[in-house]
Amino acid sequence: MVPPTDVNALENPRVNSSLKDLFADLKRLEDAITTDPGDEEIRDRLARALAESTVRVRSLTRDDRPVMTTREQREFCAAAADRIIELGAGGTAVQETARSLRKEIEAGEEWTWRARSRRSRSPRRPR
Numbered sequence: 001m002v003p004p005t006d007v008n009a010l011e012n013p014r015v016n017s018s019l020k021d022l023f024a025d026l027k028r029l030e031d032a033i034t035t036d037p038g039d040e041e042i043r044d045r046l047a048r049a050l051a052e053s054t055v056r057v058r059s060l061t062r063d064d065r066p067v068m069t070t071r072e073q074r075e076f077c078a079a080a081a082d083r084i085i086e087l088g089a090g091g092t093a094v095q096e097t098a099r100s101l102r103k104e105i106e107a108g109e110e111w112t113w114r115a116r117s118r119r120s121r122s123p124r125r126p127r
Contacts, residue, residue: 022053040089047090050080051097068108078105 029046036042054077058066068074084090084098 019053019056022049022056025049026053043087043089044091047084047087047094047098050084051090051094054080054097054101068104074105074108077101081105 026046026049029042029049032039032042033046055066057076058073059069061067068077081098081101084094085102088095090098
């Protein structure tokens with residue numbers, strides 16, 4: 001028998017918690033859902049934690065807006081958004097965020113991604 005998860009300890013993760021801690025929380029919540037798939041409180045907490053994780057794994061622009069800059073970020077965010085939508089939990093704002101993220105990912109499929117050049121970024125001298 002799997003011991004019950006202490007979901008109260010997961011509700012307000014520490015502000016400075018690392019991604020490793022967040023992923024551990026996600027794992028505990030997924031395990032709790034497996035044990036009790038009908039528990040709406042756990043479903044809500046998992047959906048909110050997934051939404052938070054999509055922000056925390058992305059890069060930030062100069063004005064602190066999260067943006068996907070790597071394939072790994074994009075793949076993680078796609079899986080998280082799909083899981084949030086599948087859960088149907090977390091509230092209206094979380095569900096809307098997941099749908100919006102899904103649209104951003106789908107739009108990104110039309111982009112042409114390329115590796116950054118390793119050339120020197122120094123300006124060319126006139127000849």
